Amino acid sequence: MNPEHLLIEQSGQEFVKIGGYILPAEDFNLARFLRDDLGVSWLHAGGIISTRQLLKELDVRPGMRVLDMGCGVGSASRFVAANTKAEVVAIDFDPEMIRRAREASGPRSNIRFEVMDVVRTTLPSNSFDRIIIQSVACFTDKVPLFREAARLLKPGGILGMNEVTWLQPPTEKVAKVMCATICETFRGALLASEWKETLHEAGLVEASHTEYPFDASTPYQILREEGVVKTAKVMWRVFTRPEINMRLSAMSDFFKKCPEYFSYAIYTARKPEAGAENQE
């Protein structure tokens, strides 16, 4: 179904009509909704499942230095630190995200959170084996972000990224519906070919990607990501706050009706080995 058909006008104002629900045709901040209204900590498409996929592709090993750029409340950073025994540095420019990330992590020796802009970090060049970017590049200037990642990676180091990806070029109306129904992040989404070109433009090489269907979290996935106590709290919020229930139902309906327009994709790209740029 073409999402444009979901855009309606009432009394001179635009709305998105999906299922039995009517949403204002305004950009929606999904990360804040997930964090503050729903109370969950995985703030990117695919949640723990996509982070597992990403880590598999990155082959993170004990002792490696890993940077999580735009870490949010640090769910993926903690997951990497706990499951790989790598040294993790995690940065976000929102002090509230970092406060919550530190609070949730407790005194863990192999993880450090810092308030920092991902485009202008004060971290030393050539200092990370792996970099993770999940649902952040859509919100930032892409080439400067990827150039900064390239600067921070050691030669031969790998960037792994999870970003929302258009499956076909959107019209202005399609983008408006997506941003109102799912997340304003779609303003900055690209086609997979464009994401890879942008990675190459920043000096990274061998960009590749795999697409996955964008889907709503099931209660079982939330249970695996958040544990029993937090899942019970999430469920309580869903059942007692109609506006949360409405938003989730509208999203879920949208995922079913318009899957051919968007996905999330996992990208990897490598920093060339030192001197490789001079080789024929």
Ligand SMILES: C[S@@+](CC[C@H](N)C(=O)[O-])C[C@H]1O[C@@H](n2cnc3c(N)ncnc32)[C@H](O)[C@@H]1O
């Ligand atoms: C959708 S959330 C994703 C958080 C986390 N990567 C995750 O997957 O759970 C986007 C995050 O990017 C951060 N962010 C956006 N632009 C940034 C920038 N220029 N510098 C640092 N953080 C940024 C936001 O504060 C937010 O925490």
